[in-house]
Amino acid sequence: MTTPLRLGIAGLGTVGAGVLKIVQSRANLLAQRGGRPVVVTAVSARSRGKDRGVDLSGYAWEDDPVALARRDDVDVLVELMGGSDGPAKAATEAALAAGKDVVTANKAMLAIHGQTLAETAEAAGRVIRFEAAVAGGIPVVKALTEGLAGNQIARIMGVMNGTCNYILTRMERDGLPYETVFEEAQALGYLEADPTLDVGGIDAGHKLSLLTAIAFGTRVDFDAVELEGIERISIVDIRHAADMGFRIKLLGVAQMTGRGLEQRMSPCLVPAQSPLGQLEGATNMVVLEGDAVGQIVLRGAGAGEGPTASAVMSDVIDIARGYRVATFGQPAAGLESARPARATVAAPYYLRMELQDKPGALAKVAAVLGEAGVSINRMRQTRHSETTAPVLVVTHKTTRDALDQALEGFAETGVVVGAPVAIRIEDV
């Protein structure tokens, strides 16, 4: 095939500019690998005049991304605008309706509308590819959908928000409180306009929900992701965790259990010596566990112009080569609606609470744990303040239900001051 594959790019932010740079500077490489030339015919963005450091003079301009998606000289819509609805969704739908394939980096759109869009694409005989939507440059969608296609997946895990990992790493390394590092990250432009997307775990949760659908053959169900952000992680907990040989990570975990599908994106303790524990800074890591392959670990840049553009180009070249895989690895109609389960897999937990400094307080806490069926692995009372004594507990494996019962019980003892901190210790 020597017919060029013609791209229409909607959204010319960092990633869009990165894609244009690759198409412009690596034409021969792309043609050799794709088996045909890859060209851009048209682009669309909010502001035409803005200097993006890349020459746009050879491309048709469309103010309206929907018009771009419908152009006769576009074979593939490359959707890089973002946002779960609005122009991104409208352009994607228009492209599919007009018989074009779609490559997107839009995790929010697919986390919310993935099932419908996948069905639309398949009805139209087109594909939606989204390597760039999960973990930036790491080819994890491909690894899971194709590389591990012969496996029943047991569990997937991932640190998939570089900003959160940067914040946690810097807190630990430099002994800084959350608020200080958060403000610094915001000043450096590391955070989304709505920082809750990052630090609240929403962005990472979107990504997890997409990998979950592929891994378990289920409909994307972002609403079922149990979300907890890093806002409440204190330097105290990071230090205690480190003392015990752990690091705290915003960790996504998805696994199918006898009681349903678990999807969690929450702070967890992981062994400091594990690959996940050793992950520092803004880097991403995804761990895939299959029945045949065992554990596969993938690590790389989770964001940024080059890495995300690399992922976009991977999808583009697959399309140039004629590879047409279903959006989530199998026909959308066959994806099952899994029953969501909430942390049914037992795990040890890290607990920290402040006790009133009076006789019998520790015994009351121990009694509550015993009554809830939570057994204690380690318990330690650390340095006193004037009136309260901090107590650390590491439990043996327990269910979240039993733990919640204990947490309720603590409140009734009258000796626990404030809300205890409870962080799951994930067996990675």
Place this chain on the structure above:
Amino acid sequence: MTTPLRLGIAGLGTVGAGVLKIVQSRANLLAQRGGRPVVVTAVSARSRGKDRGVDLSGYAWEDDPVALARRDDVDVLVELMGGSDGPAKAATEAALAAGKDVVTANKAMLAIHGQTLAETAEAAGRVIRFEAAVAGGIPVVKALTEGLAGNQIARIMGVMNGTCNYILTRMERDGLPYETVFEEAQALGYLEADPTLDVGGIDAGHKLSLLTAIAFGTRVDFDAVELEGIERISIVDIRHAADMGFRIKLLGVAQMTGRGLEQRMSPCLVPAQSPLGQLEGATNMVVLEGDAVGQIVLRGAGAGEGPTASAVMSDVIDIARGYRVATFGQPAAGLESARPARATVAAPYYLRMELQDKPGALAKVAAVLGEAGVSINRMRQTRHSETTAPVLVVTHKTTRDALDQALEGFAETGVVVGAPVAIRIEDV
């Protein structure tokens, strides 16, 4: 498509049995993901009667793998016999000639005959897939050929022989000499019948040569791989390396330089805190560096029934899905013959030598280094024996040519006893 994809499996060792187990136990999963049923119609192996822990009664039997490859009821030959020539090559050629695709785990065959076989496959309009030939269950062929297809690859690195990494890890952890751990590994069945394939770096070199072809668009050139095994690595060097914050790994490195294509498979010092340095036991790791994506690290089991069968099934499902990528990621005729270059990229080196314990000896060594243009980063004389003094040198970055000049110069000083040890420190 609901026409089944019919496999003929040649070779029923560990991996062959693993493939049969997946096909038998995961029929629904494979059909959903592949878009059509995946079945085995015929098998071939040396011994028909042997108990392989898997039911063969549903499959036609062929004594001759070439006959298997030609059967009308086989769409894909799954070649798991091994060996660069002989039955494996004959069956592969017969399959291609008969219009069948080939999935193989045979690194030796492709390292030697990859170019010819790729040309044959493309002339016949068939594909050869070999995910299982490199790094076992890690989907690295896919990550490089497809996931990073938009990148100009700068460098690839890998620890791709689990047995060597097991030996080096155990030497360091338990303070044992090479010979002891080698004999133990042999007794445990970890080594190939010809152990040189493992400890001489040949097996890992085969794998590197295949990744190199994909990464740089060059013809497979195993003969150009600069090979050095781990046989000469002593516990003394492992300890000195550890003292300085390094680990010794059998590391493959390929990179295109201004003077040609470097391919090396040799012991290297890598920082103990790097992902490669932290890799313990029989696990494999591959590092891919692209101009857009930066550094991607992949880690997983490099051998064994499940992981290798997982890789085979990845290729099988791609074929079921209709994905047909060229053997080395682009048409074989377009692959270039690269000029081999020998370690032209400068690097620091670790040197250890025994000096005669007499005045001026150290000065002579320093002078030789200076004359060769090799500058010294650290130099240390350690505990004396009766008559000789061990000297460690870490150089600044130097070319291999300059280093070789220094090594020749040492011999002429008359104060260096025996052959110095020289190990490259790779910037990972």
